[in-house]
Amino acid sequence: MHANPMPRLDLPQGTLDLLILKTVALEPRHGCAIADRIAQISAGAVQIPPGSLYPALHRLERRGWLKPQWGTSEANRKAKYYALTAAGRRQLEAEAGAWKRLTWAVGEIMESN
Amino acid sequence: MNTHDLRHRLRSLFQRSAVERELADELAHHAALRGPLRGADAVAEACRDARGVGPLETLARDLRWSWRSLFHAPGFTIPALLTLALGLGASVATYSAADSILLHPLLYPQADRLVLLRERLPMLSAAPLRVSLPDVPLMAEAGTAFTGVGASVVGKMDLSGQGAAERISVGHISSSLFPLLGVAPALGRGFTASEDHPGPHVAILSDSFWRAHFAADPNVVGRAVRMDGSAYTVIGVMPRQFQYPPAGLARYGQPAALWVPLQLTPAQLADVGDDFDYAAIARLRPQATIGEARAQMHAAAKAILDMWSAKAGPLPGLKLEVVIDPLAGQVVAETLPLMRLLFLAAGLLMILSCANVANLFLVRAAGRRREWAMRSALGAARGRIVRQSLTESALLALLAAVAGLVFAQFCLAGLAAVAPSTLPQFQALHLSSGGFGFAALLALAIGPLCGALAARSAAGDGLESALRSASPALAGSSRDARWRAALVAAQVALAFTLVCGAGLLIRSFRSALAGGGGVDAGGRTVATIALPHLEYADPANVAAWADRLRADLARQPGIESVALATNQPTNDNWDHTFTVEGRAQPPGAKLPDAQSAEVIGPYFRTLGIPVLQGRGFTASETAGHAAVVIVSATLARHYWPEQNAVGRRLKWGAADSHSPWLTVVGVVGDVKGEALDQPVSLTTYSPYRANCTADAPYQICGTLNLTAHSALPEAVVASQIRRVVAGIDPSVPVTGVQSMASLLDDSLVPRRFNTLLISFFGIAALLLAAIGLYGVLAFVVAGQRKEIAIRIALGARPASVLSTTLRRGLAWSCAGVIAGAAIAFGSRNLISGLLYGTPALDLSTWSATGALIMVTAVFACGLPAFRASRTDPQSVLRQG
Secondary structure, three states: OOOOOOOOOOOOOOHHHHHHHHHOOOOOEEHHHHHHHHHHHOOOOOOOOHHHHHHHHHHHHHHOOEEEEEEEOOOOOEEEEEEEOHHHHHHHHHHHHHHHHHHHHHHHHHHOO | OOHHHHHHHHHHHHOHHHHHHHHHHHHHHHHHHHOOOOOHHHHHHHHHHHOOOHHHHHHHHHHHHHHHHHHOOHHHHHHHHHHHHHHHHHHHHHHHHHHHHHHOOOOOOOHHHEEEEEEEOOOOOOOOEOEEHHHHHHHHHHOOOEEEEEEEEEEEEEEEOOOOOEEEEEEEEOOOHHHHHOOOOOEEOOOOHHHHOOOOOEEEEOHHHHHHHHOOOOOOOOOEEEEOOEEEEEEEEOOOOOOOOOOOOHHHOOOOOEEEEOOOOHHHHHOOOOOEEEEEEEEEOOOOOHHHHHHHHHHHHHHHHHHHHHHHOOOOOOOOEEEEEEHHHHHHOOOHHHHHHHHHHHHHHHHHHHHHHHHHHHHHHHHOHHHHHHHHHOOOOHHHHHHHHHHHHHHHHHHHHHHHHHHHHHHHHHHHHHOOOOOOOHHHOOOOHHHHHHHHHHHHHHHHHHHHHHHHHHHOOOHHHHHHOOOOOOOOOHHHHHHHHHHHHHHHHHHHHHHHHHHHHHHHHHHHHHHHHHOOOOOEEEEEEEOOOOOOOOHHHHHHHHHHHHHHHHOOOOEEEEEEEOOEOOEOOOEEEEEEOOOOOOOOOOOOEEEEEEEEOOHHHHHOOOEEEEOOOOHHHHHOOOOEEEEEHHHHHHHOOOOOOOOOEEEEOOOOOOOOOEEEEEEEOOOOOOOOOOOOOOEEEEEHHHHOOOOOOHHHHOEEEEEEEEOOOHHHHHHHHHHHHHHHOOOOOEEEEEEHHHHHHHOOHHHHHHHHHHHHHHHHHHHHHHHHHHHHHHHHHHHOHHHHHHHHHOOOOHHHHHHHHHHHHHHHHHHHHHHHHHHHHHOHHHHHOOOOOOOOOOHHHHHHHHHHHHHHHHHHHHHHHHHHHOOOHHHHHHOO
């Protein structure tokens, strides 16, 4: 379906939640759209199998970071959309900040001699 | 967990169907966009886990799943449920029965501290006797380990003034008895120490007497009961559950309807060394041991012997021992062998039903290998599958426990209904809380046990191979097949053991019945006539009355002959010691004794007892005081071996007694004096007037047992007897009017009860083994359908298919029968005490049991075998 210019990556633990939150930050999306969006932006490097995606969505919903909304998808079918809640937005900001500091730190260490 | 989280969890829990629907919609949407979702079940499962529904939801889901799966497999669920309920019910009923009979045989507080005192005189009898009344104060004096010693004796008194004449059981008790038992009257007061001495007549009523005769009047205290012509003032009423003497102490009389003081007259106290008729009961002090009490009773025995020789002169060689036993042990002693057998039978049945259920589970597990393999391949964790199968078995066990409790309740009600009244506590049977606990424990243990076997099969490593194999892998692994065969054989073995036990008891019952008791029961009607003490205190009056009765009755149409006696077949009541002329009696040795029957009329002809030597009594002998006696065959053989007893002499009591010598004029056939399944009694027969003199015990001489021989039906003769007795004196009560056959039959009531119980277990075991055989063979046949179809297609004849299948089932059964015979042989001593006229290794019973099991096996295996032989190869092979 997608060209795979980059080799597939395994996501580090806990990263999936961050990616999902980030993906729905702009607008509510359903499960397939979230997976597609992540694959598209990462140029196919990050493929999220449904077996990981859906449980993660339900877990985030339980935590109150995502809010389910029912709508009609592009395939003209009833679909479950996930929207970011206020708590989810706060969580995203915190996680994103932590992620940036972590990647910066890891980068520094890797580039040091 | 924040409030959102909680709300979310609650929604998952309580709006489960909505949540499930949403999840399904969501995944369906994904499938619509991306094509079928691989491992959809696993994804859904992971989502549910992610929603954090927790172990409660999982359990609820497993239970729902189990319920559905049990509901949709009635072929498994119904036999499994019935089997378990049967085994559980029988165990719980047995446990409850044991709980009330063995652990709580006496309804008195702290009954384990109560002891029964008895006297043993090796000269009179090897077994301990009841006690002689004047000895009781000496026991109380020496027994400082006791809080007190109570004495009692049960007698009959004639109740008058309240409806028809009635003879009731009256307990004469010392004032110390009820306080010592720890039971106070529910109404009024107990007896005082002053009432131990002659004084005004007072009585304490039993609850049942109070209800029957005073309509439970709360103001009954102060009212009067008329007995034997005297008025007794009611001073109290005992509580509802109270009974004394306790059931199970048959030698001490039936539980009394009411109690009066045991008044120790100076004459009674002077009558030492005689009348060993009294119960002596004591309660141990809280710190005292039974050993201390034994030492004290040793001293008491010395004091009693001193008192006797002070009154009667020196008694060389006379030995006396005061025997102490826990009262509860004495009460249950007779029931113990039965309870032991019941426990064994219930245990075997329980094991059998567990084996059956385990087997059904194994069969089912094998049948579901494919289903489980499929679910496993679709992503269900192996742990989930095992957990679900455990939940299923636990649910089944729970349902079975409920059904089993209901069944146990029925069993106990049935038990109480058919139990003879002599068994202690059988009337008050109820499901004990222990019984409930026991059921719960069993259910909890059995569920996982059976489930574990099935789950082991499910979690085994054969799942993928089950899927990979081309044919539906019904037969399961060969390990499972061996398990199944062993379980089926074990069931057959247990069934053999129980059926064999039941068979031996049934044979004993039949041989007891076939013995016939030594009389000719045909056309004989019996009745018991209790002559009121007041008018007939002198036995001469009783004899005169009896002569009139005989004359009047003989005039009735159809009556061939009439006779009366102080005893009745299966109802001995008077034991006489005697001395045989010319027979050396070592000092201190036991005097010979025998049942004594005092007869009026042509007794032997009327009862059909054969006269073997000499002759019966002449009419003038029975009408007078002739010094003659007739003895039973066994007595004659015992005391005059190898010589003719006729013409020999004996006398009542010891050689130096003042009784006259009596000449034996005849020897008659033996009669069963206690019961058809007891040994014959040694019996002497005397003319009534010769033995029932003015000083003879009224209890015995005042009650006559009538036998009438007539060709007319029993009902006609019964009404003739009642009419004639009422015509002479309407105040004389007639009881126990029945045919001789039913009188003899009644003596087998306890044996019939035991036989019924064990037969019930035998039938249940046979049924379970048949279900087991059928179930497993049917399953094996189903697994081999294809193989059988190929063989038939290749030309095998249906008969050969039938015999191959049948042979397999019968091989299991044969192994079971052999194992069962070994178990039965090993446990034969458990039943030998309950048998009559049948050896425990009775060949015909054993072979009949084997045959019955094999015939049952042929039927149980025949159906699946027949079905196998009718396999249609075309339709089976086409299924692919």
